[in-house]
Amino acid sequence: MSPTPAEPPVAIDIRQVRKTYPNGTVALQPVDLQVREGEFVTLLGPSGCGKSTLLKMVAGLLEPTSGSLKLWGDDVARLEASGHRLSFVFQAPTLMPWASVHTNVRLPLDLARVPRAEADARVADALALVGLSKFAKALPRSLSGGMQMRVSIARGLVVEPTLLLMDEPFGALDEITRHKLDADLLELWQKKNLTVVFVTHSIHESVFLSSRVVMMAARPGRIVEEFHIDEPYPRRPEFMVSTDFSHHAKRLQDSLHRASRDTTETNEEVRA
Numbered sequence: 055m056s057p058t059p060a061e062p063p064v065a066i067d068i069r070q071v072r073k074t075y076p077n078g079t080v081a082l083q084p085v086d087l088q089v090r091e092g093e094f095v096t097l098l099g100p101s102g103c104g105k106s107t108l109l110k111m112v113a114g115l116l117e118p119t120s121g122s123l124k125l126w127g128d129d130v131a132r133l134e135a136s137g138h139r140l141s142f143v144f145q146a147p148t149l150m151p152w153a154s155v156h157t158n159v160r161l162p163l164d165l166a167r168v169p170r171a172e173a174d175a176r177v178a179d180a181l182a183l184v185g186l187s188k189f190a191k192a193l194p195r196s197l198s199g200g201m202q203m204r205v206s207i208a209r210g211l212v213v214e215p216t217l218l219l220m221d222e223p224f225g226a227l228d229e230i231t232r233h234k235l236d237a238d239l240l241e242l243w244q245k246k247n248l249t250v251v252f253v254t255h256s257i258h259e260s261v262f263l264s265s266r267v268v269m270m271a272a273r274p275g276r277i278v279e280e281f282h283i284d285e286p287y288p289r290r291p292e293f294m295v296s297t298d299f300s301h302h303a304k305r306l307q308d309s310l311h312r313a314s315r316d317t318t319e320t321n322e323e324v325r326a
């Protein structure tokens with residue numbers, strides 16, 4: 055009998071993490087979630103269920119009110135000491151309008167005082183990865199929304215992250231562009247052996263991308279269900295029209311309905 059391969063290490067370890075904002079809003083009641091290295095995990099759920107709050111806490115942009123949150127066994131602030139780096143990609147590309155694509159992508163390296171020659175070489179690699187080498191000198195306003203998002207992703211990749219956190223990165227794009235970027239993201243994830251946590255409202259995007267989907271409900275935000283999407287990678291566009299895809303999408307849709315109903319009922323209880 056061949057030995058079972060060892061499981062990858064736990065990249066994100068969230069235990070009993072709660073978040074209450076200073077105005078008293080309970081954004082998350084205790085949440086437990088473990089993400090292993092190399093997983094592609096999607097957070098899905100109705101508006102206000104705390105997806106962004108959870109992602110920002112993983113990134114160290116927000117402090118949990120209580121509980122423990124570790125990345126590769128250590129505090130977020132000590133991530134680099136363990137040889138890991140994270141990047142956070144926001145919904146809006148937030149590019150400097152006066153600066154070229156190249157300069158925009160170089161920003162995190164300039165902030166980290168990486169020598170110019172090395173930084174320029176890494177920017178060129180990142181732009182090649184997202185297919186924008188020819189647009190290095192362009193200004194953001196001359197690019198389409200999808201291309202601007204690619205610039206934002208290149209800026210995330212230029213620091214050579216092992217953990218990529220993405221908060222609805224393609225939510226504002228048309229469907230065709232979104233599908234293309236989803237497919238490109240999967241390719242990058244495999245090529246670079248990234249661990250990805252991805253926030254979306256889209257059931258289709260969740261099924262296409264994820265190895266695991268975490269369903270959340272709101273008021274207070276919490277994790278209600280998890281789904282493994284045990285389908286092989288690479289995932290081709292044909293996967294999206296397969297019966298297996300519909301089966302996963304249906305299970306997620308039912309779960310999302312339950313999560314939304316839980317949210318509405320909690321609101322009604324609060325009003326009563």
Ligand SMILES: Nc1ncnc2c1ncn2[C@@H]1O[C@H](COP(=O)(O)OP(=O)(O)OP(=O)(O)O)[C@@H](O)[C@H]1O
Nearest residue numbers: 075077079081100101102103104105106107108275
């Ligand atoms: N800075 C803040 N101060 C107070 N309350 C906040 C703050 N940010 C978010 N909230 C509240 O916390 C809850 C969770 O918000 P969050 O943005 O994390 O949810 P979400 O699931 O990402 O929502 P959406 O899908 O609409 O982006 C919501 O009730 C929201 O109004």
